[in-house]
Amino acid sequence: MVWVADLNETEGGSVARRTNGKYLPLDVTSEPACQQAVWQVGPLDVLVNVAA
C-alpha cells in the first residue's frame, strides 16, 4: 500500500490516484499531526520525505 501525505488535497490526491494509493492530509511541520499519521497509516517499509 502506498500512502501519499500532502497538505494539498488536490495534488496529493492526484498522486495517490495515479499510484493506486491512499491520500492522507498532513502538515509535516506539525509533530502531533505526524504522530497521529502513524496511527492511521501503520508501520512503513519505506518512508520518502519529499516536502520542500
Next chain:
Amino acid sequence: MIEKTAAADLDRLYSVNVRGVFNCCKAFVPHMLEQRRGSVINMASIGGIVAIHERLAYTTTKFAVVGLTKALALDHSNTGVRFNCICPCRVETPFVLARLKEYPDSQSAYREMASTQLNGRMARPDEIAAAALYLAADESAMVTGSSLIIDGGWSAGK
C-alpha cells in the same frame, strides 16, 4: 544574500525542509526499528552538497537534511533500517514548468536554469524516481548514510 534573507524566510523553509523531515522520521522510524527493516529516503538537493548562488536559506536547510540523514544512519547503524538522501539538480517538475511559462521568454529561462548542469538540461522527474526506487529496494542493501547526487555534473566543478 544575507541582506536579502529575512529570519522569517529561514524559519519558514526550515520548518518544512528540516522539521518536516525530522517530524516524519520521529513518527515512523521507531516502528521500522521495531521491525528491524526499512528504508528512509530524504529529498535533499544539490544545494545540500554545494551552495547555490543567492539561495542562502534554501542551501542552509538542504545541508541540514544531508546532515540529518547521515546522523540518523550513524545512530541506527546495524539495525536493518537504512537512511539515505537524494541530491537532485534542477528538475522539470510541474511546478518548475509552470513557473517557466510565467517568463516572457520561457525558452531562454529554461536554458538559464539548465545551464547549471554540465549536460545542459534539467533532470526529468522519472530520473529522480529511479533513484528513490533503487534506495527503497534490496539492491541498495549496502547503501546507508549516502547522499545520492543526480546533478548532470553540477557539482563536478565550474
